[in-house]
Amino acid sequence: MRTNSVRLAFCIAVTVPTVLGAATTLVNAAPVKVEAVVSPKDTIRLDFADGSKHFVAMTRREGKATGQGVLSGAAVTEYGIHDIQPGIGADPHGYLVFTLPQGDIAYVKWVVRGVFVRGADGKPMLLDNGVWEVVGSTGKLKGLQGAGTLHIKPASSPLDRNFIIEGELISATEEPKK
Numbered sequence: 644m645r646t647n648s649v650r651l652a653f654c655i656a657v658t659v660p661t662v663l664g665a666a667t668t669l670v671n672a673a674p675v676k677v678e679a680v681v682s683p684k685d686t687i688r689l690d691f692a693d694g695s696k697h698f699v700a701m702t703r704r705e706g707k708a709t710g711q712g713v714l715s716g717a718a719v720t721e722y723g724i725h726d727i728q729p730g731i732g733a734d735p736h737g738y739l740v741f742t743l744p745q746g747d748i749a750y751v752k753w754v755v756r757g758v759f760v761r762g763a764d765g766k767p768m769l770l771d772n773g774v775w776e777v778v779g780s781t782g783k784l785k786g787l788q789g790a791g792t793l794h795i796k797p798a799s800s801p802l803d804r805n806f807i808i809e810g811e812l813i814s815a816t817e818e819p820k821k
Contacts, residue, residue, distance in 0.1 A: 672811035675712030675789065679719040679739070679806045680798045681705055700725045704804065708741060713784070713812060714749060717741040721806065730767050733757025735795070739775070739806060747782030751775050751808070753793050771795035775808050786815020 681704035691697040704721040708714050723737030736754040755773030762768035776790040791810015798805045 672789065672813040673712060674810075675710075675714060675791070675812045676807075676809045677708040677710035677712060677714050677717075678808075679706045679708045679721075680803055681719060681721050681806060682800065682803045695728065696730075697728045700727070706803075713787075713814070714741045714743075714808075717743050717749075719806070721804075727757070730759050732759060733769065733771065735771070735773075738778075739808075743782075743784070745782065747784045748780060749777055749784050749787055750779035752778045753806075753808075755793060755795060775810065777812065784814070788813050788815070 683702055683704050685703040687701045689699045700723075702721065702723050702725065704723070706719050706721075708717045708719050718741075720740045720742075721737060722740070723735055725733065725735040727733045727735075733755070735757065737752075739751040739753060741749040741751065753773060753775040755771050757769050757771045759767040759769055771794060773793045773795075774790065775793045777787050780787040789810055789812035791808055794807040796805040796807065797803075
Protein backbone atom coordinates (compact mmCIF):
# COMPACT_ATOMS: atom_id res chain seq x y z
CA MET A 644 0.00 0.00 0.00
CA ARG A 645 2.79 2.41 0.93
CA THR A 646 4.57 1.60 -2.34
CA ASN A 647 1.51 2.66 -4.38
CA SER A 648 1.28 5.92 -2.42
CA VAL A 649 4.96 6.64 -3.06
CA ARG A 650 4.54 5.88 -6.78
CA LEU A 651 1.49 8.13 -6.99
CA ALA A 652 3.29 10.94 -5.17
CA PHE A 653 6.30 10.53 -7.49
CA CYS A 654 4.09 10.60 -10.60
CA ILE A 655 2.33 13.72 -9.37
CA ALA A 656 5.62 15.38 -8.41
CA VAL A 657 7.06 14.76 -11.89
CA THR A 658 3.94 15.18 -14.04
CA VAL A 659 2.40 18.34 -12.55
CA PRO A 660 5.49 20.59 -12.91
CA THR A 661 6.10 19.23 -16.42
CA VAL A 662 2.51 19.95 -17.51
CA LEU A 663 2.45 23.33 -15.80
CA GLY A 664 5.82 24.23 -17.32
CA ALA A 665 4.56 23.34 -20.80
CA ALA A 666 1.35 25.29 -20.26
CA THR A 667 3.31 28.30 -19.03
CA THR A 668 5.48 28.38 -22.15
CA LEU A 669 2.41 28.15 -24.37
CA VAL A 670 0.63 31.13 -22.82
CA ASN A 671 3.48 33.64 -23.01
CA ALA A 672 1.98 36.27 -25.25
CA ALA A 673 3.23 39.63 -26.44
CA PRO A 674 1.28 42.62 -25.13
CA VAL A 675 -0.41 44.79 -27.74
CA LYS A 676 -1.88 48.26 -27.41
CA VAL A 677 -2.78 50.07 -30.59
CA GLU A 678 -5.01 52.97 -31.45
CA ALA A 679 -6.54 53.62 -34.85
CA VAL A 680 -8.38 56.82 -35.68
CA VAL A 681 -10.67 55.80 -38.52
CA SER A 682 -12.64 58.07 -40.89
CA PRO A 683 -15.86 57.13 -42.71
CA LYS A 684 -15.58 56.04 -46.33
CA ASP A 685 -19.01 54.43 -46.81
CA THR A 686 -22.12 54.46 -44.65
CA ILE A 687 -25.58 52.96 -45.03
CA ARG A 688 -28.02 54.16 -42.40
CA LEU A 689 -31.49 53.05 -41.33
CA ASP A 690 -33.39 55.64 -39.28
CA PHE A 691 -36.45 54.34 -37.43
CA ALA A 692 -39.50 56.48 -38.30
CA ASP A 693 -41.16 55.88 -34.92
CA GLY A 694 -39.87 59.01 -33.15
CA SER A 695 -37.36 57.01 -31.07
CA LYS A 696 -34.22 58.37 -32.84
CA HIS A 697 -33.09 54.71 -33.00
CA PHE A 698 -30.82 54.04 -35.98
CA VAL A 699 -28.57 51.38 -37.44
CA ALA A 700 -25.47 52.41 -39.38
CA MET A 701 -23.37 50.03 -41.44
CA THR A 702 -20.05 51.70 -41.98
CA ARG A 703 -16.63 51.28 -43.51
CA ARG A 704 -13.96 53.49 -41.99
CA GLU A 705 -10.22 53.66 -42.67
CA GLY A 706 -7.19 54.79 -40.73
CA LYS A 707 -3.77 53.77 -39.45
CA ALA A 708 -2.74 51.89 -36.31
CA THR A 709 -0.18 53.41 -33.95
CA GLY A 710 1.18 52.08 -30.69
CA GLN A 711 2.85 48.91 -29.47
CA GLY A 712 2.93 45.45 -31.00
CA VAL A 713 2.96 43.73 -34.36
CA LEU A 714 -0.15 45.62 -35.59
CA SER A 715 1.37 49.07 -35.10
CA GLY A 716 1.87 50.81 -38.45
CA ALA A 717 -0.84 48.78 -40.18
CA ALA A 718 -3.56 50.29 -42.35
CA VAL A 719 -6.89 49.66 -40.60
CA THR A 720 -10.34 49.21 -42.12
CA GLU A 721 -13.41 48.96 -39.92
CA TYR A 722 -16.47 47.09 -41.18
CA GLY A 723 -19.03 47.85 -38.49
CA ILE A 724 -22.71 47.64 -37.71
CA HIS A 725 -23.73 50.21 -35.12
CA ASP A 726 -27.20 49.74 -33.58
CA ILE A 727 -27.76 52.93 -31.59
CA GLN A 728 -30.64 54.08 -29.39
CA PRO A 729 -29.54 57.59 -28.35
CA GLY A 730 -29.79 58.14 -24.63
CA ILE A 731 -30.51 54.44 -24.02
CA GLY A 732 -27.75 52.17 -25.36
CA ALA A 733 -25.80 50.85 -28.30
CA ASP A 734 -24.75 47.45 -29.63
CA PRO A 735 -21.99 47.94 -32.21
CA HIS A 736 -20.02 45.02 -33.60
CA GLY A 737 -17.90 44.22 -36.61
CA TYR A 738 -14.42 43.55 -37.91
CA LEU A 739 -11.16 45.47 -38.03
CA VAL A 740 -8.83 44.48 -40.85
CA PHE A 741 -5.18 45.28 -40.12
CA THR A 742 -3.00 45.27 -43.26
CA LEU A 743 0.75 45.54 -42.70
CA PRO A 744 2.89 47.43 -45.26
CA GLN A 745 4.07 44.07 -46.71
CA GLY A 746 0.44 42.97 -47.29
CA ASP A 747 0.10 40.62 -44.31
CA ILE A 748 -3.42 40.78 -42.82
CA ALA A 749 -4.99 40.20 -39.39
CA TYR A 750 -8.79 39.97 -39.12
CA VAL A 751 -10.09 41.10 -35.74
CA LYS A 752 -13.69 40.53 -34.66
CA TRP A 753 -15.05 42.96 -32.08
CA VAL A 754 -18.20 43.53 -30.06
CA VAL A 755 -19.03 46.50 -27.84
CA ARG A 756 -21.80 47.46 -25.45
CA GLY A 757 -22.48 51.18 -25.42
CA VAL A 758 -24.00 52.67 -22.30
CA PHE A 759 -25.25 56.24 -22.04
CA VAL A 760 -24.44 58.00 -18.76
CA ARG A 761 -24.92 61.58 -17.64
CA GLY A 762 -21.87 63.64 -18.59
CA ALA A 763 -20.35 66.47 -16.52
CA ASP A 764 -22.43 68.97 -18.51
CA GLY A 765 -25.63 67.01 -17.80
CA LYS A 766 -25.86 65.76 -21.39
CA PRO A 767 -25.76 62.04 -22.23
CA MET A 768 -22.26 60.64 -22.73
CA LEU A 769 -21.65 57.31 -24.46
CA LEU A 770 -19.28 54.75 -22.91
CA ASP A 771 -18.25 52.20 -25.59
CA ASN A 772 -16.41 49.23 -24.10
CA GLY A 773 -16.02 45.71 -25.38
CA VAL A 774 -13.77 42.87 -26.46
CA TRP A 775 -11.87 41.74 -29.55
CA GLU A 776 -10.28 38.54 -30.84
CA VAL A 777 -8.17 37.58 -33.84
CA VAL A 778 -10.28 35.37 -36.14
CA GLY A 779 -7.99 35.04 -39.17
CA SER A 780 -4.67 36.08 -40.66
CA THR A 781 -2.47 35.80 -43.75
CA GLY A 782 1.19 35.94 -44.74
CA LYS A 783 3.68 36.44 -41.91
CA LEU A 784 0.74 36.85 -39.52
CA LYS A 785 -0.71 33.41 -40.41
CA GLY A 786 -1.72 31.61 -37.22
CA LEU A 787 -1.81 34.81 -35.14
CA GLN A 788 -3.98 34.45 -32.05
CA GLY A 789 -5.04 36.95 -29.46
CA ALA A 790 -7.78 38.78 -27.59
CA GLY A 791 -8.33 41.73 -25.33
CA THR A 792 -10.38 44.81 -24.58
CA LEU A 793 -11.67 47.45 -26.97
CA HIS A 794 -12.75 51.03 -26.34
CA ILE A 795 -14.24 53.31 -28.98
CA LYS A 796 -13.77 57.02 -28.33
CA PRO A 797 -14.74 60.12 -30.31
CA ALA A 798 -11.91 61.64 -32.36
CA SER A 799 -11.27 65.22 -33.46
CA SER A 800 -13.75 65.06 -36.35
CA PRO A 801 -17.40 64.38 -35.37
CA LEU A 802 -17.62 61.29 -37.61
CA ASP A 803 -14.16 59.85 -36.86
CA ARG A 804 -13.66 57.24 -34.13
CA ASN A 805 -10.61 56.16 -32.17
CA PHE A 806 -10.52 52.37 -31.75
CA ILE A 807 -8.25 51.44 -28.83
CA ILE A 808 -7.37 47.76 -28.55
CA GLU A 809 -5.33 46.33 -25.73
CA GLY A 810 -4.54 42.73 -24.96
CA GLU A 811 -2.20 39.94 -25.96
CA LEU A 812 -1.10 38.40 -29.24
CA ILE A 813 0.89 35.27 -29.95
CA SER A 814 2.27 34.27 -33.32
CA ALA A 815 2.06 30.66 -34.50
CA THR A 816 5.67 30.94 -35.67
CA GLU A 817 6.93 32.52 -32.45
CA GLU A 818 9.15 30.34 -30.30
CA PRO A 819 7.68 29.81 -26.82
CA LYS A 820 9.35 31.93 -24.16
CA LYS A 821 11.13 30.00 -21.42
